[in-house]
Amino acid sequence: MIRFFIWFFLIGIFLLSAFIGAVDISPKELLDADSLSSTIFYDLRIPRVLFGFFAGAILALSGLVFQTLFRNALMTPYTLGISSGAVLGAGIAIKLGLSTLAFGIAAVSVFGFVGALFTVFLLLYLSQFLRQTQQTSLLLLGIALSLFYTSLLMIIFYLGSAIQNDMLMRFTMGSLSIIGWKYPLILGMAAFILFLFSYLYRFELQLLSISQEQAQLKGVDTKKTTLRLLIVTSLAIGILVSISGPIGFVGLIVPHMVEKLYPQIISKRILKTSIFGGLFLVMCDTISRAIQTQSELPIGIITALIGGPFFIYLIVKAK
Amino acid sequence: MIELKNLSCSFEDKRVLQNISLTIAQHLCILGANGSGKSTLAKALCGLVTYEGDIFLDERSINSFSLIEKAKAIAYIPAKLEIYDAHISVQDFILLGRFAYKKSFFEYAHKDVEMVKETLEFLNISRLKHNLLNELSSGEQQLVLIAQALVQQSQIIIFDEPTANLDPKNSKIIAQHIKELKKNHNIILITHDLHFAAYIDSPVAFIQEHALHYYEDDFFTDTRLEELYGVSFDGLAVQYD
Numbered sequence: 001m002i003r004f005f006i007w008f009f010l011i012g013i014f015l016l017s018a019f020i021g022a023v024d025i026s027p028k029e030l031l032d033a034d035s036l037s038s039t040i041f042y043d044l045r046i047p048r049v050l051f052g053f054f055a056g057a058i059l060a061l062s063g064l065v066f067q068t069l070f071r072n073a074l075m076t077p078y079t080l081g082i083s084s085g086a087v088l089g090a091g092i093a094i095k096l097g098l099s100t101l102a103f104g105i106a107a108v109s110v111f112g113f114v115g116a117l118f119t120v121f122l123l124l125y126l127s128q129f130l131r132q133t134q135q136t137s138l139l140l141l142g143i144a145l146s147l148f149y150t151s152l153l154m155i156i157f158y159l160g161s162a163i164q165n166d167m168l169m170r171f172t173m174g175s176l177s178i179i180g181w182k183y184p185l186i187l188g189m190a191a192f193i194l195f196l197f198s199y200l201y202r203f204e205l206q207l208l209s210i211s212q213e214q215a216q217l218k219g220v221d222t223k224k225t226t227l228r229l230l231i232v233t234s235l236a237i238g239i240l241v242s243i244s245g246p247i248g249f250v251g252l253i254v255p256h257m258v259e260k261l262y263p264q265i266i267s268k269r270i271l272k273t274s275i276f277g278g279l280f281l282v283m284c285d286t287i288s289r290a291i292q293t294q295s296e297l298p299i300g301i302i303t304a305l306i307g308g309p310f311f312i313y314l315i316v317k318a319k
Numbered sequence: 320m321i322e323l324k325n326l327s328c329s330f331e332d333k334r335v336l337q338n339i340s341l342t343i344a345q346h347l348c349i350l351g352a353n354g355s356g357k358s359t360l361a362k363a364l365c366g367l368v369t370y371e372g373d374i375f376l377d378e379r380s381i382n383s384f385s386l387i388e389k390a391k392a393i394a395y396i397p398a399k400l401e402i403y404d405a406h407i408s409v410q411d412f413i414l415l416g417r418f419a420y421k422k423s424f425f426e427y428a429h430k431d432v433e434m435v436k437e438t439l440e441f442l443n444i445s446r447l448k449h450n451l452l453n454e455l456s457s458g459e460q461q462l463v464l465i466a467q468a469l470v471q472q473s474q475i476i477i478f479d480e481p482t483a484n485l486d487p488k489n490s491k492i493i494a495q496h497i498k499e500l501k502k503n504h505n506i507i508l509i510t511h512d513l514h515f516a517a518y519i520d521s522p523v524a525f526i527q528e529h530a531l532h533y534y535e536d537d538f539f540t541d542t543r544l545e546e547l548y549g550v551s552f553d554g555l556a557v558q559y560d
Contacts, residue, residue: 068404071403072403200424203415203418203427206404206407206415207415207418209402209403209404209407210400210402210403210404210407210412210415211401213397216366216367216386217365217367217390217393218390218415218416218418218419218471219386219387219389219390219391219419220418221386259406263405264406265404265406265407265408266406
């Protein structure tokens with residue numbers, strides 16, 4: 001019953017989301033194709049809702065994949081510093097005053113993407129020096145890396161002009177405001193590829209969720225599987241963060257929420273986690289647009305505001 | 320038949336086995352002090368630790384086995400499982416033993432599910448099939464691990480201290496099952512429990528100071544045990560006073 005209400009609520013918001021925002025749109029106005037309302041609706045709102053959905057799906061699914069691969073509930077691309085790497089990359093692009101690189105893709109995005117990928121490979125390289133059992137050390141490495149990046153970002157802030165700092169600040173807070181259909185399409189493809197990989201490797205993931213040793217003894221090439229999944233996940237996260245900036249908490253809490261709603265084995269939660277993550281982020285984005293401030297509230301603030309207390313509730317209730 | 324040739328391995332940068340050669344015709348019981356390298360030897364057999372030298376399985380080097388082939392040949396049963404996924408049921412867990420036989424990317428076949436069911440019945444634990452793995456007692460967990468090894472259809476089954484966490488009654492149940500399994504499988508057993516080892520009645524490999532001493536059938540005497548363990552024994556039991 002609770003499941004039904006939660007899905008009903010989330011899907012309802014998803015369907016209504018495009019009508020909500022600084023300009024309220026009534027369905028009647030949409031019949032007039034040339035009206036400003038219909039332009040806003042079709043070129044801004046719907047792409048944004050889809051973008052939010054794919055973003056949420058990528059964040060939630062990558063959280064689930066990371067948590068499973070490392071058998072640790074705190075392992076997400078966000079906590080491992082991969083998002084921070086993207087922010088630092090974007091910060092460097094903004095500081096250097098780069099605007100667009102090839103193919104009309106913003107330099108900020110390209111640098112953000114490189115920052116995320118660089119971090120993944122750095123973590124993979126460093127993790128060779130850890131013993132297989134020391135998962136906590138990897139988490140500590142991620143946190144250390146995160147802090148290091150933040151201090152580099154602070155230097156950029158310190159040296160930056162007011163305009164650069166404003167751009168950087170907004171990027172750091174995460175936002176889903178995009179224009180047109182290019183980004184939703186790119187992100188949709190990334191989400192699809194990530195989902196496909198996770199789904200094809202669902203049985204390997206299931207075995208890895210027991211233990212690395214057990215997976216290997218049952219015939220899973222754990223190194224190859226882990227590496228492939230990490231790279232695909234990081235590519236998707238890199239693409240996402242380079243466009244939207246970092247959006248925290250979704251990767252951490254959505255897999256937990258779905259696990260509470262559906263206490264099933266991991267292989268059966270892949271699709272549910274993806275869809276739930278998508279709907280959850282669209283809900284957060286709808287709230288950010290519904291609350292009228294001078295401009296809209298950055299989505300990262302909303303996810304943290306909802307996610308933080310909810311996460312604490314989950315932890316306390318579980319004990 | 321398993322052959323170890325000049326095998327050396329280390330555990331956490333410490334050399335535990337040095338130049339061991341041994342032929343295991345059918346079964347083997349591995350004994351030795353704590354930290355002597357019993358588990359490391361077992362893990363080397365299933366490829367979980369790196370080693371120097373070579374291991375042959377039916378005259379083929381185990382290095383040339385793929386992970387899938389290895390899984391079909393050797394099953395390893397740990398003393399205890401640490402599980403991250405808290406929602407896995409006994410049935411689903413045993414099914415994972417069929418991974419090596421499954422077509423990549425596809426679901427487990429009906430045949431696999433049937434085999435799990437039959438194995439549960441064979442071991443008399445059908446009542447547990449919907450229980451979560453995390454909820455099982457140590458004795459039940461060992462039985463479930465045996466079931467998983469059986470559906471894995473490996474010729475060799477390695478038991479790593481199966482009775483270490485068990486009460487006397489469960490130890491007896493597990494011991495009887497292992498004795499039964501000797502008929503159709505090659506059993507390699509690691510244990511500290513001398514009565515249990517004597518009951519299973521396999522040739523013994525005693526590991527001491529990086530070396531391996533092999534006893535075909537005259538191991539379980541109090542004088543021998545006293546000599547190897549350095550404490551007095553009476554009827555295979557340690558004398559405390």
